[in-house]
Amino acid sequence: MNPTRLAFLRSTLCRHFRKDPLSARPFEGLRFIDVGCGGGILSEPLARMGATVTGIDAIEKNIKIARLHANLDPTTSTIEYCCTTAEKLVEEQRKFDAVIALEVIEHVADAAEFCKSLSALTAHEGATVVSTINRSMRSYATAIVAAEYLLQWLPKGTHQWSSFLTPEELTMILKRAGVDVKEMAGFVYNPLTGRWSLSDDISVNFIAYGTKEK
Amino acid sequence: MNRIFATKAGSDVYRLRIPWRPFSNDAAPLLSSQNAGNPEKGSEAKQYDIAIVGGGMVGLALACSLASRPLTRHLNVAIIDSNPALGRKHFIKKEDLPDPRVSTITPATISFFKDIGAWQFVEQHRHAYFDKMQVWDYTGLSYAKYNARDADKEVLGCVVENKVLLSSLLSRVQETVLPKKIYPSRLNSMSILPNSSSSEVDSMLSMTALFTHGRLAKLELEDGNSLYAKLVVGADGGKSRVRELAGFRTTGWNYSQNAIICTVEHDVENHCAWQRFLPSGPLALLPIGDKFSNIVWTMSPKESSEFKSITEDNFLKAVNHALDYGYGPHPTPSILGSSDLFSWLKGGISKSANDCFEIPPKVVKLASERMAFPLSLRHANDYASKRVALIGDAAHTVHPLAGQGVNLGFGDASTLSSVISEGIAVGTDIGEVSLLKKYEADRKPANVMMMAVLDGFQKAYSVDFGPLNILRAAAFHGAHHISPLKKSIISYASGEMRLPLFA
Numbered sequence: 001m002n003p004t005r006l007a008f009l010r011s012t013l014c015r016h017f018r019k020d021p022l023s024a025r026p027f028e029g030l031r032f033i034d035v036g037c038g039g040g041i042l043s044e045p046l047a048r049m050g051a052t053v054t055g056i057d058a059i060e061k062n063i064k065i066a067r068l069h070a071n072l073d074p075t076t077s078t079i080e081y082c083c084t085t086a087e088k089l090v091e092e093q094r095k096f097d098a099v100i101a102l103e104v105i106e107h108v109a110d111a112a113e114f115c116k117s118l119s120a121l122t123a124h125e126g127a128t129v130v131s132t133i134n135r136s137m138r139s140y141a142t143a144i145v146a147a148e149y150l151l152q153w154l155p156k157g158t159h160q161w162s163s164f165l166t167p168e169e170l171t172m173i174l175k176r177a178g179v180d181v182k183e184m185a186g187f188v189y190n191p192l193t194g195r196w197s198l199s200d201d202i203s204v205n206f207i208a209y210g211t212k213e214k
Numbered sequence: 215m216n217r218i219f220a221t222k223a224g225s226d227v228y229r230l231r232i233p234w235r236p237f238s239n240d241a242a243p244l245l246s247s248q249n250a251g252n253p254e255k256g257s258e259a260k261q262y263d264i265a266i267v268g269g270g271m272v273g274l275a276l277a278c279s280l281a282s283r284p285l286t287r288h289l290n291v292a293i294i295d296s297n298p299a300l301g302r303k304h305f306i307k308k309e310d311l312p313d314p315r316v317s318t319i320t321p322a323t324i325s326f327f328k329d330i331g332a333w334q335f336v337e338q339h340r341h342a343y344f345d346k347m348q349v350w351d352y353t354g355l356s357y358a359k360y361n362a363r364d365a366d367k368e369v370l371g372c373v374v375e376n377k378v379l380l381s382s383l384l385s386r387v388q389e390t391v392l393p394k395k396i397y398p399s400r401l402n403s404m405s406i407l408p409n410s411s412s413s414e415v416d417s418m419l420s421m422t423a424l425f426t427h428g429r430l431a432k433l434e435l436e437d438g439n440s441l442y443a444k445l446v447v448g449a450d451g452g453k454s455r456v457r458e459l460a461g462f463r464t465t466g467w468n469y470s471q472n473a474i475i476c477t478v479e480h481d482v483e484n485h486c487a488w489q490r491f492l493p494s495g496p497l498a499l500l501p502i503g504d505k506f507s508n509i510v511w512t513m514s515p516k517e518s519s520e521f522k523s524i525t526e527d528n529f530l531k532a533v534n535h536a537l538d539y540g541y542g543p544h545p546t547p548s549i550l551g552s553s554d555l556f557s558w559l560k561g562g563i564s565k566s567a568n569d570c571f572e573i574p575p576k577v578v579k580l581a582s583e584r585m586a587f588p589l590s591l592r593h594a595n596d597y598a599s600k601r602v603a604l605i606g607d608a609a610h611t612v613h614p615l616a617g618q619g620v621n622l623g624f625g626d627a628s629t630l631s632s633v634i635s636e637g638i639a640v641g642t643d644i645g646e647v648s649l650l651k652k653y654e655a656d657r658k659p660a661n662v663m664m665m666a667v668l669d670g671f672q673k674a675y676s677v678d679f680g681p682l683n684i685l686r687a688a689a690f691h692g693a694h695h696i697s698p699l700k701k702s703i704i705s706y707a708s709g710e711m712r713l714p715l716f717a
Contacts, residue, residue: 006640022284024638045641072427073643 004187004196005102005207006045009129012183012209013098016127025050033096033121035086036104040066044076046100054080054096056089086117095123102131102207106164112173119177122212128179131187131207135164139204167202179210260395261421262292263644264634265433265443267401268450269295271317271376272606272623274383276447278330279631281392285638286631292441294397294433295450299380301398306339306381314475314582315376316508318487318500318617322709323624324372327382331390335382336374342503343369344487348572351491351675354543355687358694359569365704370487371617373500373508379620399437404446404459406431406601431601431645445645446602447630449623454608457594462604466592466611469672471495472518473589473614474511477502477582478533480575488574489615491675492541496615499537499574506581509533510614518586526580537574545571589613591669597626597658598650605630610661613672621709622661629656 010021019026028050034043037055039062047053047070057063063083070076082089086101099122101114108114115130122128133143140161147153165173171181185198187205264280266273277293280286299305319327327333347370350357362370387394409428421442424430430442448456457464471494478499484507488499495512502508511533513521521529532540592611597604606623633653634644642649674686693699705711 003636003640003642010639024285024288048641048643072424072429074424 001187001189001196001205002041002045004198005042005131008185008198008207008209009046009100010049012129013127016209016211017097027051030097031095031123032098032100033089033094035099035101035118036107037066037081038062040070040076040079040081042100042102043079043081044070044073047076047079048073051098052078054082054094056082056084056086058083058085086114086121090117090120094121096121096126097123098127098129100129102129104132105130105170106132106159111163111165111170112176115173115177115179119174119179119212122179124212126212128174128210128212129207130170130174130210131205132170133159133164133205134203135161135166135169136203139164142204167206167208170208174208174210179212181208181210183209259421259432259440259442260292261290261430261442262395263289263443264445264447265292265294265431265441266447266449267294267433267456268448268454268606268608269293269297269300269384269396270449270451270606271379271383271620272627273447273449274380274387275326275330275332275624276449276605276627276631277387277392277394278332278383278390279326279627280634281387281390282330283631283635285635287390287392289392289634289638291392291394292397292443293394294399294401294435296398296400296436298398299377300384300396306377308339311581312340312477312502312504312506312508313375313377314477314508314585316373316475316500316502317376317379317620319372319374319379320618320621320707320709321367321369321371323621324369326624326628330386332382332386335385336378339375339378339382340503341372341374341378342485342501343372344485344501345369346486347489348486348574349489349491349690350545350571351683351686351690352493352540352542353683353687354545355683356690356694357545357571358690358700359571360700360704361569362704364697365701365708367704367708370704370708373487373502375502397435397437397439397441399435399439401433401450401455401459402436403434404431404456406446406460428600429643429645444601444643445634445650448602448604448608449606449627450608452590452592452607452611454604456602457604457608460599460602462594462596462599464592464594466590468588468590469613470514471512471589472515472586474509474513474518474521474584474586476509476580476584478507478509478530478577479579479581480505480507481578482575484575486572486574488537490537492536493678494676496675497533497536498615498617499577500617507575507577509577511536512589512613512615515588522584522586529584530577530580533577537577544573591665593662593665597654598647600647601645603630603650603653609657610665612665613668615671616668616707618664618668618707622664625660625709626653626657629653 014021014026026049030051032046032051032053034053034055037043037057040055043053043055055066060083063081067081070079099118101118105111105114118128133139143159144161148156148158167184174181184202185207186202187196188199188201189196266276277291280289345362347360362368407426407428425432425442430444431446432442434440448454450456483505484501490497494514498510500508590611594604594609597609605626612619630653637644637649693703
């Protein structure tokens with residue numbers, strides 16, 4: 001799924017920051033934060049695309065692994081990894097041009113507060129990107145039953161279906177936090193080719209890009 | 215398995231990498247003890263994004279293709295080839311006689327060359343478009359004539375000398391901004407270590423450290439130079455050293471046939487490609503331009519040494535005989551009944567269906583030496599592994615009977631450069647196996663299909679057996695008269711369809 005998420009990020013953020021989409025490192029000079037970075041699978045490609053990346057995760061082990069892996073490539077060894085939370089960074093008054101929180105919001109206790117933190121971290125005229133899983137019948141069948149029980153791609157209990165957000169709910173809480181959702185897309189898996197692709201179908205996995213006006 | 219890992223949460227993937235540490239601890243001391251013996255050999259080893267081993271037509275085509283894409287045009291490329299011609303500016307003189315080593319370029323390849331900006335250079339030298347083709351065999355039972363207009367095209371292909379293709383690609387790559395360096399040497403050894411993690415926090419990691427942790431491949435050349443690269447591309451031909459060093463296994467067999475190639479001259483211009491299947495192999499006559507043609511005559515190794523050593527006059531007589539009444543009669547349309555047999559399948563009259571059988575123009579002079587080389591089919595079981603990808607003959611060699619070989623290689627170069635460009639767009643490390651396997655997944659089915667078709671033809675024509683001869687003749691007849699079939703055949707051979715018969 002990662003290349004597909006990166007394709008969406010590249011397309012929307014190049015447009016947002018008015019950068020040349022045909023450049024190999026379009027995000028040169030921009031500060032990005034990868035909230036819930038895990039092992040760094042999103043932070044590293046973003047760094048290779050030129051961004052100054054900060055990766056944060058609440059779990060110390062993930063940060064350790066991410067740092068070890070990123071140190072091996074001069075382009076990614078500049079990523080700043082911290083074991084902290086979005087809320088703590090807000091207290092430190094950090095600001096970023098783009099705040100990216102992919103597949104995180106379904107795991108937090110209070111989604112509305114989380115969105116407020118994301119918004120507070122976003123600089124003026126910056127972008128916020130959130131991706132998560134929709135709360136729908138289809139997502140129950142695919143993300144819970146299929147992914148956790150049948151195919152066992154994820155350990156059982158990774159996700160709580162009741163804490164999934166619908167696109168409308170996500171848009172609303174982001175709006176209340178000061179972020180205007182401009183574009184949304186879905187990720188669709190083709191079991192025959194084993195590939196993920198971007199699509200208009202937001203019924204299971206979806207991603208939303210919004211801008212901070214004030 | 216890789217796909218399933220990729221869709222798991224990111225942390226799982228990296229947790230799996232940690233166990234490699236014990237291996238790297240063993241490897242690192244080994245390397246440093248080796249280096250201790252050879253301090254700074256060959257001075258500073260440089261680091262490149264891509265090392266293309268083999269600066270032949272396909273290797274240079276890859277370089278041109280990378281140079282023509284916005285996302286890859288600033289990649290640092292090293293080209294390793296000991297051919298001195300790569301260091302010279304212009305090595306073709308207009309007065310030169312045509313070289314016997316030529317390739318038949320399909321329309322798909324012509325359009326690839328135009329995209330990468332190299333076709334303009336080809337047009338400055340000798341090249342021959344052809345729009346007609348005639349194929350028949352020794353049994354005289356049938357023939358097939360193809361005309362480009364049957365598939366609404368202008369040309370069926372273009373015959374170009376290999377040295378012209380090479381020089382055009384070289385000229386093009388030299389005028390682009392792609393940062394490149396040509397190493398006039400051969401590859402001696404190559405090593406790629408498994409991935410491992412580093413506990414050092416050091417943003418100025420040396421190339422040696424990156425190599426030790428599996429982030430770069432190290433190449434050692436015969437002249438003592440070394441270089442590091444994120445990706446090594448094996449474009450070094452049928453006896454690929456990269457393929458050997460990387461441990462790729464191959465499948466294949468020798469055809470127990472040799473091909474004799476030479477340039478011949480006619481009294482008249484030749485605009486048609488001729489191929490006659492003889493009992494021991496096909497004889498092809500391809501126009502090169504200026505009343506010259508190229509001959510590719512496939513035969514058994516014994517016959518090939520005979521034909522190489524007979525006098526020029528006798529050789530020319532043999533060629534004319536083989537193209538005319540030698541080995542069997544001319545095909546006449548009445549043998550299998552007239553075209554009414556297939557009229558219900560015709561689906562529109564193909565323009566060449568009513569063309570009569572013609573005898574190819576007589577060969578009057580030999581314009582080059584006769585060269586012979588053995589034919590085989592070879593296919594690498596994989597095209598890609600960590601930090602290595604194979605393109606062109608290094609990945610696959612085919613029978614020359616349909617002039618497809620180098621076109622498959624150009625297709626590989628085009629696809630690999632597109633896959634690398636897509637990888638850069640999403641910030642991937644270009645040496646990652648998952649990215650390179652995308653290239654393999656695109657090209658392997660198409661290449662294997664073409665090889666199967668060509669091998670099928672080769673086997674079908676190596677047997678002289680009554681009923682099989684009639685079957686082949688019926689196939690010819692069908693291809694000649696059934697225009698949707700003819701259109702498909704032309705489209706497939708032109709490189710426009712990846713798989714035959716499936717749109």
